[in-house]
Amino acid sequence: MHIMEGYLPVKHAIAWGIASTPFVVFGAYKLKRKMEEDPQAKLLLGASGGFCFVLSALKLPSVTGSCSHPTGIGLGTILFGPWIMTVMGMIVLLFQALLLAHGGLTTLGANVFSMAIVGSFVAYGVFRGLMALRLPFSVVIFLAAALSDMATYITTSMQLALSFPDPVSGFTGALAKFMAVFAVTQIPLALSEGFLTVLVMNLLRANASEAMRDARLLPKEVLQ
Amino acid sequence: MKKNLLLLLFVVILTVIPFMMTHTVKEGQEAFSGADGQAETLITQIHPDYTPWFKPLWEPPSGEIESLLFGLQAAIGAALIGYCLGFYRGRKLA
Numbered sequence: 001m002h003i004m005e006g007y008l009p010v011k012h013a014i015a016w017g018i019a020s021t022p023f024v025v026f027g028a029y030k031l032k033r034k035m036e037e038d039p040q041a042k043l044l045l046g047a048s049g050g051f052c053f054v055l056s057a058l059k060l061p062s063v064t065g066s067c068s069h070p071t072g073i074g075l076g077t078i079l080f081g082p083w084i085m086t087v088m089g090m091i092v093l094l095f096q097a098l099l100l101a102h103g104g105l106t107t108l109g110a111n112v113f114s115m116a117i118v119g120s121f122v123a124y125g126v127f128r129g130l131m132a133l134r135l136p137f138s139v140v141i142f143l144a145a146a147l148s149d150m151a152t153y154i155t156t157s158m159q160l161a162l163s164f165p166d167p168v169s170g171f172t173g174a175l176a177k178f179m180a181v182f183a184v185t186q187i188p189l190a191l192s193e194g195f196l197t198v199l200v201m202n203l204l205r206a207n208a209s210e211a212m213r214d215a216r217l218l219p220k221e222v223l224q
Numbered sequence: 225m226k227k228n229l230l231l232l233l234f235v236v237i238l239t240v241i242p243f244m245m246t247h248t249v250k251e252g253q254e255a256f257s258g259a260d261g262q263a264e265t266l267i268t269q270i271h272p273d274y275t276p277w278f279k280p281l282w283e284p285p286s287g288e289i290e291s292l293l294f295g296l297q298a299a300i301g302a303a304l305i306g307y308c309l310g311f312y313r314g315r316k317l318a
Contacts, residue, residue: 002260006276007267043308050304057298060239061256065247068259099293101280102260160263164270174270181262188242192235199231200305208312 001071001114001156001182002096005104012163017109020086023117027086034084041080041215044208048076049088051200055193056092062185070193071152073119074145075200078127079217082120089116114155123148137222138198146194153186154179 008016034041055072062068072092076085090112096102103111127144131137157178166173204212209223242256249255253262267274284290 004260004264004276005280006278007264009274010277043311046304047308050301050308053301054298054305055301057294057301059258059294061242062259063242063245065242065245065249065255066259066262067256095297097280098282099284100290100297101283104278104280106278156263160267164267164274166270177266177270178263181259181266185259188238192238195231195234195238199228202228202231203309207309207316210316211312 001068001111001152002093002103003107003110003156003159005097005101006106007104008107008110008159008163012159013106013109015109016107016113016159020109020112020117023083023086024090024112027083030081030083031087034080038215040211041217044079044204044211044215044217045076045084045088047200047204048079048085049091051075051197052088052092053095055196056096060189060192062188064185066181066185068153068182068185068189070149070189070196071115071119072193072197073115073152074123074141074148074193075197077120077123077148078141078144078201079212082117082124085120085123086112086116089120110159111156114159115152118155119148119152122151131219138202141198141201142194145197146190149190149193150183150186153182157182 031045035045052072055070057069059067059069071089073085073089076088090108093103093108093111093115097104097108097111123144126147127140130140130143157175160178161171161175164174165171166177169176205218205223212218213220213223247255253265284293
């Protein structure tokens, strides 16, 4: 989902930057407030960011014969809500843009939008929606993480198709081509992300349920 | 515990399946290349006259250095998760 440095036309790069800024600014405010209100949540915030770091470093092979990586946004979103994770996602993307030449500064706005904003709001929407339907907690976590992962890559495909419409078939034609690269490859990886998110959530609930209750990170009924 | 091992097994299976399939590799590409790079190639196919207007400030000088930094990224993340889980587990058992 990393759009490479310089690979978005100037106007598009600026527009995505403008679109992402308010989310990150409000996210930073929410993050600061959460840390003041519930300072004991710091370790769990670190673990949520850590999960993003690990998962976005794992280039996994896919059935399409290419490699891509999960995002890890789902776990933190379920614990901290979507706003705070926009900031954590941006930190991961900055690390990769500056040290790994993956993604870039000019494309940071677009990449933050797909991974940190769309990714976390989809995870949050799925989580809240399915919790309301009273589905088993692990099923909810799995779907929230996997669909968030898919949504990020579909967003990237749309961003690229908007910037580079096919000369013959236009936006739709280009979208189909970018989706073939990103979205299809991502399906098994999104499933893997779902399983890994359930795994880490199991470990957190087994060991840190008291801390999560004190810091008001999960609904009481799903904590032991 | 059993449940968690099963979850890990699913991930391993999903990761291994692609190696057992046969893939047609496009000319000039190696098998299991990155999707980000393929998108870049696709852009230049759709718009051959597009030239990137900004270059990364710094690029890892070799594939080895790149894998060093990816390894570092994963290590930082794993350390954060491990510290958090270990801290709360230790406190619970104390």
